[in-house]
Amino acid sequence: MHSNNRKNLFYFHITIISILLLSVPRSIAAEPYGMAGCGLGSMVPVWKNDIGQILAATTNGSFSSQTFGITSGTSNCTTDGLVKREIAQEVFIASNEEPLELETTQGSGERIRAVASLLGCPKHAVELGKLMKENHTYLFPKTKLENESRSKEILSRLKTQISSDESLRLVCEY
Known part of the structure; x- marks a missing residue:
């Protein structure tokens, strides 16, 4: 029974x-x-x-x-067992937002190199750092969004800047 x-x-x-x-x-x-x-x-x-x-x-x-x-590799899972690329990017930015923002003011650092790797252009971290430094106030707006929404906004703004950059849009696989 x-x-x-x-x-x-x-x-x-x-x-x-x-x-x-x-x-x-x-x-x-x-x-x-x-x-x-x-x-x-x-x-x-x-x-x-x-x-x-x-x-x-x-x-x-x-x-x-x-x-x-x-x-x-079904049901929202990837075949390598890792979360999808965009989710990994959002999680990284959310958990490293403050130090990443600080590195962005300098244009270099290990977190910028990590973001370059997550965006598919690890060999172009220097160029990405320069782009992030030039667009710091745009990338990190002083808004009162929740952490998850803020990290999505930062990532979206970063991808917008990459897509408008002549060299980075060709090498990054974001």
Whole structure:
């Protein structure tokens, strides 16, 4: 009887998740995911808040979808098990914002070299540092955004500046 209940619970979970995934009218394949990580739970866009992240983590653990996703490169996971490039860029900027801002005033430093690497142009860190120094006040606006929104804004502004620079836009793979 116990295995029958477990089997029914499994089918119930699959049904609920399928309904949620099929009822979403927009594409969800490119959506970034939250703290629960990649996996089947990351593909349900209504699960972006704190409670939803708990549900996403439970789903990922219950169905081993995160392990499968990392191995196969599906469900918002990359084949090398690392987060997608843009998420890695945002996380780096968010966790290094103050020292990166300080290095930007100087135009050089290890964090600028790391950003150059994350943007796909590690051999051009000097040029990137110069660009960041010239555009420091634009890149680091004095706004009262939350840390996550601020790091996205900084990254977006940096990519805008790179795309308008004749040499960096050709070598960076951002």
